[in-house]
Amino acid sequence: MADLKYKPVPHKHQDFLDKARARKGFSEEYDSLALEYEIASQMIKARARAGLTQDAVAERMGTTKSAVSRLEAAGKHAPSLATLKRYASAVGCELKVKFVPQKA
Template identity: 70%
Template sequence: MANLKYRPVVHDHQEFLARASKRKGFAEAYEALELEYELANQMLKARSRAGLTQDAVAERMGTTKSAISRLESAGKKNAPSIATLQRYARAVGCDLQVKLIPQK
């Protein structure tokens, strides 16, 4: 395993939303991708809690850093499979949980 010093990148999702919501068309665009953004936010938090770099997660998953970068970004055309999300969850020391919640 690579001996890399982990330096987390601070990401305040609420601050991001506050700044971005001032841009024209942001609300509609964000709403359309809300679930993807929430998943990406949870993935970043899980990796940070585990104290892992993208390189370390990639090594644990048998893939590349660029693949992890794509996986952790929201709004891309190709959504990850459940199997990929399960592998990512295991790599960062988590269990994956998917729920269908009845609408109100």
């Protein structure tokens, strides 16, 4: 039987961003999605800490791998709090949301 343990693929995100920011309009669009990218990043890190594949998370959530992939793709899908709670539970985490006052 194949070893299905999560094995991250190396990715130098800063190198990617440096190249992409040279494209017209990229920085503005990317910056407008900062919260979505942060949530997606936290989701992927939590899954990696749990040592799970997207397939394993999907099974625990009672959904499909493609649905988990969409959840982890920033800016393409806005998951509900209920879905985020199910994802958090599937990767052995608790979801916490807080409001932080804006700086004047």
